[in-house]
Amino acid sequence: MKKIIPFIILLSFLFSGNAWSQPQKINVDGQELKLEKPAVLLYNRTLVPLRAICNKLGAEVKFNGEKEISILKESKTIHLVLGSNRATINNNEYIMEIEPQLINDTTYVPLRFISEALECQVMYDKEKEIINVSSKGSSKLIIEDQLTKVHYLNVGYGDCTYIDLPGNNDVLIDSGSSTRADTVIGYLAKQNVKDIELLIVTHPHEDHIGAIPAIAKEVPIKKVIDNGVVVPHEYYKNYRRAIWDKRDGNPDIKKTIKMGEAVIEILPPSVSYFTNYNNSSLGVRVKVGNVAFFFAGDFEELVENEIKGNIKSQFLKVGHHGSGEATSTDFIKKVSPDVAVISVGSNPYGFPSNNVIARLQKEGARVFRTDVNGNITVITNGNDYNIITEKGTEADLITNPEQDSIQNRGEVVASDEDKFYHKPDCKLIKDLNVENQVWFENSLKARGSGYIPCSDCDPK
Incomplete structure (x- = not known):
């Protein structure tokens, strides 16, 4: 059980893609959203130029200094800060799943967050690869403890x-x-x-x-x-x-x-x-x-x-x-x-x-x-x-180098699952999982730790 934090999270279930790639076509109330600078996908999240989406949805944008942003529409006031994933909507605190970004001298914001904060519905047509924003829908605010x-x-x-x-x-x-x-x-x-x-x-x-x-x-x-x-x-x-x-x-x-x-x-x-x-x-x-x-x-x-x-x-x-x-x-x-x-x-x-x-x-x-x-x-x-x-996107085919299952790190090796120790080339441990290997500098130290010599390979 945990202490409930007194704020609501606006969940952004976003669309597939790679960092800094082009997203799908975006429609607002059935019309394509015209953008002077293209939308981007940043770590699977769709971001659009701030003024373009706000103007299309009938909201006013005000900058308070270099980083603080206010978005105003009727009774709705949204406050954002460049570089921060925390936002407020009418003084209720929300967490965005990616912060507003400055990209090529243009302020970009998460499409879904801004749209739903302005009481629009965002749907993704997977077949046509179109993101549809509807001002006639209603946003989905999901309470954090749900x-x-x-x-x-x-x-x-x-x-x-x-x-x-x-x-x-x-x-x-x-x-x-x-x-x-x-x-x-x-x-x-x-x-x-x-x-x-x-x-x-x-x-x-x-x-x-x-x-x-x-x-x-x-x-x-x-x-x-x-x-x-x-x-x-x-x-x-x-x-x-x-x-x-x-x-x-x-x-x-x-x-x-x-x-x-x-x-x-x-x-x-x-x-x-x-x-x-x-x-x-x-x-x-x-x-x-x-x-x-x-x-x-x-x-x-x-x-x-x-x-x-x-x-x-x-x-x-x-x-x-x-x-x-x-x-x-x-x-x-x-x-x-x-x-x-x-x-x-x-x-x-x-x-x-x-x-x-x-x-x-x-x-x-x-x-x-x-x-x-x-x-x-x-x-x-x-x-x-x-x-x-916390960092990066999904893994490419890059791993640690493969290694043989038995690598000598001493004169004798035992398993942590029994009481016998062996020569490294003993046939009885050829399939010994690397994670279960217990290595000793010599037989004396293995015996001192309670291990018994293998009768098959007879380690000295």
Whole structure:
């Protein structure tokens, strides 16, 4: 639950396109909007010259100094500031999803915001690729607490998603590593989160649960769902101490949770996969109205192939940080996402894989990355949605360099999922996931950490 901020947000569900490209044709009351300087698409948002749209809609424009702008029409007064996404309409505060811009010495403003603020209706004819503005329609002002906001946080190499649901319901899926705790706590504070109604932990890897103990000290957590897998690591003991009394007693059972109009499905994999931490990941699907979000944790193709039922979702949080062992073509077709988000940071594994991005784009998904785009926020009313990135636009086919699965970083290597250590070329670990490798300078240090030498490769 959060403290409600006393302002309304005017939601701008805008049209596809790339930064600084030409938008579609614009009609106002059936007549083409004539522009001396062309409209532009800036990060998927349509901007038009200020005076052109205001004159067409019968509004007066006044500049108060170099940056402050007043737009007047009958009983309506709109105040804007160049470079700021905050605006007021008759002294009620609104947030625009892109600020007014000075482009080639001309002031540009968001078409939808200005039109709807002046009580016009904006519709997009996809077939004809025309934006229609009608002064006979009515604007759609959407109250902030009626919106769902899904925040994919930039926590480096890790996962953390905060979901702000209508009805003051706050959901956190994973937390990122302990080194990112301050980032998450600070972000939640900026969103005025006072407590978390539901924490979903997909699986017990440090980059997914490490920050939870610190978060729990600052933000009360009411209920926790995890997959029930227990691991022999100190970070997991810290996690248990922080949340055990809030934990659901039957973590391995498929669940459907209703929070207001939102439906959250918890999809556990078969217990046969629980010896592999990544493949023990819970799948999570959140559906609000007609818009759905799927979160794949770190599970890979084996689990993807077993998922049953309808998991179609407009948004896919890509599995295992874009690992080439996850996000198969068949799985992408099952989810059928319009948008894919990869939560990733600097790593030695070559994630995200070129192949994963190529597969997603081939199936028509727009791809965003937290290491490229920063925090990524999706705002939806259950029918339409808008994507706001902290920086940049959707990702091109540019990734970290691919690397071999086993790269020597010591004399011996172990898995964090068993108690044996091996020579790097041991056949028993040829498929050992890079994320599960534990390297030691020598055998003595491996034994000192409680590991046993592999009898097959006999490391000395």
